[in-house]
Amino acid sequence: MAPNDMHPSIQAGGVMSDGKMHHEGEKFHSARGTGAISKNVPLSEVNRHCIPEDCWVALNGKVYDLSEFMDRHPGGPTTILAWAGKDASKFFNEIHKGVKIDSYLRPESYVGDLGVDENLMSDEFWHTLREARIVEVREEIDRVLSQTADNLHKADSILRLLQDKNTDPQLKIKLQRLETQKRAALDSEDYIKAMDVKKEIERILADQAHSHLHDVPLDIPNVSGGIPLSEVARHNKPHDCWIAINKTVYDLTDFLLHHPEQRNSILAWAGRDASPMYDKIPGRFPSKQWMDFFMRSEWKMGDVGTEPPKDPTMEQLKQLHDELRRLEGPSKEDIEAAKTAVKVPGKTDAPTLSEESRFPKLAEISAGKELPFFTRAEVAKHTTADEPYMIIHNRVYNLKPLIGSHPGGDDILLTKAGTDATKDFEVFEHSEKARVQRDRDMLVGQLVPGENTDWSAEATVAQVVGEETSEMARYMKYKVTDVAAAAVGWYIYKTLQNTKPLSQFTYSRALRHLHLIM
Secondary structure (H helix, E strand, C coil): CCHHHCCHHHHCCCEEECCEEECCCCCCCCCCHHHHCCCEECHHHHHHCEECCEEEEEECCEEEECCCCHHHCCCCHHHHHCCCCEECHHHHHHHCCCCCHHHHCCHHHEEEEECCCCCCCCHHHHHHHHHHHHHHHHHHHHHHHHCCCCCCCCCCCHHHHHHCCCCCHHHHHHHHHHHHHHHHHHHCCCHHHHHHHHHHHHHHHHCHHHHCCCCCCCCCCCHHHCECHHHHCCCEECCEEEEEECCEEEECHHHHHHCHHHHHHHHCCCCCECHHHCCCCCCCCCCHHHHHHHCCHHHEEEEECCCCCCCHHHHHHHHHHHHHHHHHCCCHHHHHHHHHCCCCCCCCCCCCCHHHHHCCHHHHHHCCCCCCEECHHHHHCCCCCCCCEEEECCEEEECHHHCCCCCCCHHHHHHHCCCECHHHHHHCCCCHHHHHHHHHHHEEEEECHHHCCCCCHHHHHHHHHHHHHHHHHHHHHHHHHHHHHHHHHHHHHHHHHCCCCCCHHHHHHHHHHHHHHC
16 A cells, blocks of 8 residues: 555554554644545545535545535535535536636635545545544544533534534524525525525524524624634625735625626635735736726725634644544435435526416415425435425425325325425326315425426426326236236136046057157
């Protein structure tokens, strides 16, 4: 095995036993994420990181963590989520010819190079080292915590709060649902709606019931002493965009609302110091000409200030927790839910639902209602009898009121819980009354537009009728087989009933023929 592909503790003379790494000689130095195992990352590891708050994508031989970037992606977050945990190189190169993705990302977004040389290290051995490193990191966290008076490390960002497996489950569900609403707003470029969702998230985190569970900064600090770049980094979204230019911090959120043609160049520097690019391209952001023509005085937030002192121990804990989250990845339940979701690459508009065209009363029920958005992965988690969710015509329903009273029984509902049951629903011709009652009593939301299925009249006829045809063909095939088997059995039975014993003459002739043949 090549030294560069070895686990650092192996290079130092370490040996592994009982699932732990023991070191001899040189002390083990912590590295961020999978870098502590190998400079390369197998595709099997990329596949595990496939949820919004832990989204890895492989591009042209490199692996990136796009969890932070997806909200400021000019094409919307849904496009990136469609390729979460996958190699999107071909799709990326077709859309972004010549674009260098690194110029849009923060340095920490780079995870490593894609693929492990099978001649040097197998996937199985890579994951064995990953498990060993997880044990090491946990032991190191326990050691550091034992030396601190607080003995507690809290998440200091919403992303880390969602990644933390110790986060209160109810709080996590609320935040995930609001994050879904925000991504749907960003997909439709409704930045005002996205800002409203951000404020709702901050309101929940500021509540006394949750404020003690995190260290997420919620208030804009006093700018009299200047704004540190660490604070600027928090405002890195289209609906909350701060940029530092020549030691001055500007809030360009309002500019993005009114100048969509310049979003790409500005979002590339959202939450960062763009001074190194100042006046590199005359007339373009950020240049003197651009500043003189577009910049307004009310967008100035303050001067760039010095970074506040940091507690070395808390910084060490922060790095260790970040490494642990990267190594552990999402839970098995989250991974399975993400795999169940049928994702549609690219951005699509909500289709015209054939169901509403056939049953106009349905439109009256949902008129004026602002339905929350769900992803297919979120729906896939609701499979229990307490909260059985189902997708029908791109809308999400909670079927709990139907449990115990469904004419087809509860089993058929629970087996389809968490899935898109539109085809099955249309095979059984539900009446308009049943559909109206369904929407009135059980409608809880709708799919994000990027994950909609086209249930227009033509598509519905082609898919549902095709499904009915295949079901009918299968039914007829079984019936024909049954009839054929019955006919053969009846023929054999009648033949045996009418069989007569051979006469003496026929028997004698048969023996003579048999003798001649032999």
